[in-house]
Amino acid sequence: MTDVVLDGVSKWYGNVVAVNDVTMTLGPGVTGLLGPNGAGKTTVLHMMAGFLAPSRGAVTVGDVPAWRNPSVYERLGLVSEREAVHDFLTAREFLEVSARLHKLPDPSAAAQRALELVEMTDAQNRRIGTYSKGMRQRTRVAAALVHDPQVLLLDEPFNGMDPRQRLHMMDLLHNLGASGRTILFSSHILEEVEQVSGTVQVIVAGRLAASGDYRAIRRLMSNRPHVFAVHSTDDRRLAVALIGQPSVTGVEIDKAGLTVRAGDYGSFTRALPKIALAEGIRVRRLLPSDESLESVFSYLVEA
Numbered sequence: 167m168t169d170v171v172l173d174g175v176s177k178w179y180g181n182v183v184a185v186n187d188v189t190m191t192l193g194p195g196v197t198g199l200l201g202p203n204g205a206g207k208t209t210v211l212h213m214m215a216g217f218l219a220p221s222r223g224a225v226t227v228g229d230v231p232a233w234r235n236p237s238v239y240e241r242l243g244l245v246s247e248r249e250a251v252h253d254f255l256t257a258r259e260f261l262e263v264s265a266r267l268h269k270l271p272d273p274s275a276a277a278q279r280a281l282e283l284v285e286m287t288d289a290q291n292r293r294i295g296t297y298s299k300g301m302r303q304r305t306r307v308a309a310a311l312v313h314d315p316q317v318l319l320l321d322e323p324f325n326g327m328d329p330r331q332r333l334h335m336m337d338l339l340h341n342l343g344a345s346g347r348t349i350l351f352s353s354h355i356l357e358e359v360e361q362v363s364g365t366v367q368v369i370v371a372g373r374l375a376a377s378g379d380y381r382a383i384r385r386l387m388s389n390r391p392h393v394f395a396v397h398s399t400d401d402r403r404l405a406v407a408l409i410g411q412p413s414v415t416g417v418e419i420d421k422a423g424l425t426v427r428a429g430d431y432g433s434f435t436r437a438l439p440k441i442a443l444a445e446g447i448r449v450r451r452l453l454p455s456d457e458s459l460e461s462v463f464s465y466l467v468e469a
């Protein structure tokens with residue numbers, strides 16, 4: 167079992183603070199590192215992989231510092247976000263080269279084992295240039311697994327994949343986590359994290375905004391205040407009826423129509439149809455107007 171631990175870690179590039187006093191522990195299983203673009207996810211992964219030194223604090227992998235520590239490279243694999251793979255090689259050749267770079271005693275056996283793990287044995291003798299995006303990505307995952315590391319870090323592994331390829335990759339991560347490895351993948355898409363991992367670390371503007379069980383964080387997100395645009399057959403009368411509702415914290419009418427602020431999503435969306443029915447008003451449209459990921463993240467940071 168290999169834990170990855172960040173203890174009071176900050177990283178700055180000149181004046182830019184990319185990671186700000188982050189403490190987290192990753193254990194076996196799959197964890198999602200969720201955050202909007204520029205939040206500091208790549209910087210966190212690169213510090214864990216020993217590619218970057220923290221400016222402050224400590225990053226350890228299995229109790230030893232990650233930075234400049236060759237023993238960490240033996241225990242850890244990184245699938246970076248953008249990385250060229252040589253199109254003229256076959257997956258088999260690429261894997262054997264990767265195994266030799268790790269100075270493994272039997273590169274051929276290691277390549278075979280890694281290709282089996284990602285289910286790429288059938289296509290292993292075709293050139294990588296002929297592969298789909300999903301197959302290329304699986305080949306890169308295999309290369310990161312060739313030395314059988316306990317820890318696997320993946321930076322935005324689902325980017326550019328179609329739904330079927332995504333499902334395949336999700337399955338793969340799930341199986342790797344179930345085998346006792348410590349898996350961390352970054353994403354800026356909530357649903358991706360929801361489907362793959364029960365544990366999530368949310369990072370916003372370099373800070374850890376939330377951490378722990380996905381469902382608890384999801385609840386926190388859906389319990390936050392919501393703003394809705396409502397169009398009905400009688401907005402003015404609906405506004406009067408809504409203001410008396412405990413789930414409603416504010417109503418506003420202007421030229422654009424009726425805007426309602428609600429304390430939480432569930433109780434408002436349940437109450438609205440009943441009120442409209444009782445008043446004889448038809449609701450034509452109900453649109454959440456603050457659903458951007460950024461607004462969800464900034465709510466978490468303020469919470």
Ligand SMILES: Nc1ncnc2c1ncn2[C@@H]1O[C@H](COP(=O)(O)OP(=O)(O)OP(=O)(O)O)[C@@H](O)[C@H]1O
Nearest residue numbers: 179182183184201202203204205206207208209210
């Ligand atoms: N080498 C660098 N020099 C200066 N600033 C940097 C450098 N690398 C990253 N940054 C800055 O640090 C912050 C965090 O970047 P990082 O790439 O870690 O975020 P991210 O969450 O991975 O974003 P993305 O998903 O867009 O890659 C950003 O403001 C970025 O501009």
